[in-house]
Amino acid sequence: MAVRSTSEALFAGALTDFPPSDALSEQILDAAREQFMTFGLRRSTVDDVAKRARVSRVTVYRRIGNKDSLVQACLLREYRRFVVDVDDAVAALPTVEDRLVEGFVAVLRHVREHPLVGGLLRLEPETMLPFLTLESGPAFLAMRAYLTDRLREARLAEGRPASDPTPVAELMVRITVSFLLNPVSCFALDDEAEVRAFARRYLLPLLAAG
Amino acid sequence: MAVRSTSEALFAGALTDFPPSDALSEQILDAAREQFMTFGLRRSTVDDVAKRARVSRVTVYRRIGNKDSLVQACLLREYRRFVVDVDDAVAALPTVEDRLVEGFVAVLRHVREHPLVGGLLRLEPETMLPFLTLESGPAFLAMRAYLTDRLREARLAEGRPASDPTPVAELMVRITVSFLLNPVSCFALDDEAEVRAFARRYLLPLLAAG
Numbered sequence: 142m143a144v145r146s147t148s149e150a151l152f153a154g155a156l157t158d159f160p161p162s163d164a165l166s167e168q169i170l171d172a173a174r175e176q177f178m179t180f181g182l183r184r185s186t187v188d189d190v191a192k193r194a195r196v197s198r199v200t201v202y203r204r205i206g207n208k209d210s211l212v213q214a215c216l217l218r219e220y221r222r223f224v225v226d227v228d229d230a231v232a233a234l235p236t237v238e239d240r241l242v243e244g245f246v247a248v249l250r251h252v253r254e255h256p257l258v259g260g261l262l263r264l265e266p267e268t269m270l271p272f273l274t275l276e277s278g279p280a281f282l283a284m285r286a287y288l289t290d291r292l293r294e295a296r297l298a299e300g301r302p303a304s305d306p307t308p309v310a311e312l313m314v315r316i317t318v319s320f321l322l323n324p325v326s327c328f329a330l331d332d333e334a335e336v337r338a339f340a341r342r343y344l345l346p347l348l349a350a351g
Numbered sequence: 352m353a354v355r356s357t358s359e360a361l362f363a364g365a366l367t368d369f370p371p372s373d374a375l376s377e378q379i380l381d382a383a384r385e386q387f388m389t390f391g392l393r394r395s396t397v398d399d400v401a402k403r404a405r406v407s408r409v410t411v412y413r414r415i416g417n418k419d420s421l422v423q424a425c426l427l428r429e430y431r432r433f434v435v436d437v438d439d440a441v442a443a444l445p446t447v448e449d450r451l452v453e454g455f456v457a458v459l460r461h462v463r464e465h466p467l468v469g470g471l472l473r474l475e476p477e478t479m480l481p482f483l484t485l486e487s488g489p490a491f492l493a494m495r496a497y498l499t500d501r502l503r504e505a506r507l508a509e510g511r512p513a514s515d516p517t518p519v520a521e522l523m524v525r526i527t528v529s530f531l532l533n534p535v536s537c538f539a540l541d542d543e544a545e546v547r548a549f550a551r552r553y554l555l556p557l558l559a560a561g
Contacts, residue, residue, distance in 0.1 A: 262485070263485075266480075266481060266484075266485055267477055270476075270480040270481065270484055270485075271476060271480065273484075274476075274480055274483075274484065274532040274533060275472070275473075275476055275480070275532070275533075275534065277533050277535070278535040281533055281535050282535065285537075307537050308537055308538065308553070309553075311536065311537055311538070312526065312553055315525075315526060315529040315530075315533065316522065316525060316526065316529075318529065318533065319525040319526075319528065319529050320525075322484040322485070322532060323484060323485075323487050323491055323525065323528065324485065325487070325488040325491050325492060326521065327495075327517050327518055327521050328518065328521070342560055343518070343519075343522055343557060343560055346556040346557060346559065346560045347553060347556060347557070349556065350552055350553055350556045
């Protein structure tokens with residue numbers, strides 16, 4: 142299965158120009174995303190994606206590549222959208238506390254509204270569970286690095302001591318991923334007011350502790 | 352696979368007399384535990400366990416039952432040992448903060464020293480991952496209920512307001528399970544001094560927030 146190497150390719154390396162972002166590539170990737178979310182990764186073929194995108198199989202190969210490349214391109218595009226969404230949601234907020242709370246709200250909203258990962262998790266858990274747990278290393282480190290960078294910038298901007306925010310960032314990523322993996326909860330995380338209250342009450346004390 | 356129904360049978364119902372705790376049953380379950388940890392659940396048979404325990408196949412069926420019952424008995428015995436270990440580690444401590452810190456240390460020590468769950472997770476992730484994530488409901492609720500009860504008793508004993516400790520208990524279970532599921536970490540959780548420092552620094556603020 143391609144997911145392990147995809148995870149490493151996705152998150153271990155530097156940002157690249159892959160996937161291309163021209164209109165035809167976007168059309169193929171939109172089709173691939175819908176195909177994967179509907180039928181899972183395992184049973185989907187390049188032919189299925191080509192048909193759904195109303196292009197030829199050769200066009201898919203020329204623009205994106207084989208099936209592994211399609212999966213990688215979809216997940217990478219999703220991850221970039223995720224980062225942009227979260228950054229956009231918090232950019233104008235004045236304090237790190239506000240940005241953390243609204244960032245957490247944006248993360249859960251993104252997972253709800255763009256459910257590639259969550260949808261595949263329910264459709265094909267045997268493929269997605271290893272990618273989100275035992276083999277999550279590169280993706281987990283990328284998320285932690287993203288949040289660590291944001292927390293470090295905030296500390297510097299606010300003139301606070303520059304202690305390493307990695308532990309706090311890691312804990313927050315763990316809590317967030319946990320809600321995807323273990324869905325039974327006493328928190329109603331599909332309710333944005335409750336998500337916000339959760340973050341204020343339980344994430345901000347971790348920030349202070351770090 | 353038996354794991355889903357096992358999880359429900361294990362954790363949803365009341366405590367029962369199963370498995371029996373006489374010497375012969377213990378001998379069979381010790382053999383089953385070793386068999387499962389070495390060869391996984393899927394490939395192990397009642398015959399394998401009987402041979403390892405040096406008893407007849409009929410004795411295994413009479414004392415414990417079929418393979419599903421063996422798996423259930425092993426996990427249930429492990430869970431009870433886990434609860435007793437954690438309770439023993441914290442019983443003499445004066446404050447809820449101390450009990451929480453040493454309880455977390457005891458949980459991680461138990462996972463390290465009695466690695467049925469962790470061992471099976473590495474040996475047979477396709478069986479164990481659903482049991483620890485999407486289908487973890489009953490086990491997850493049992494752990495949360497255990498910790499909720501302990502926190503509630505502590506609040507009552509210390510004369511503090513009896514607000515519901517369920518949210519804090521859930522968060523702490525989530526963080527603990529996360530270290531089993533996502534092993535890449537900046538924390539050295541095989542070092543007890545570091546585990547203790549982690550709990551003081553990051554779990555106690557959650558207790559105060561709850």
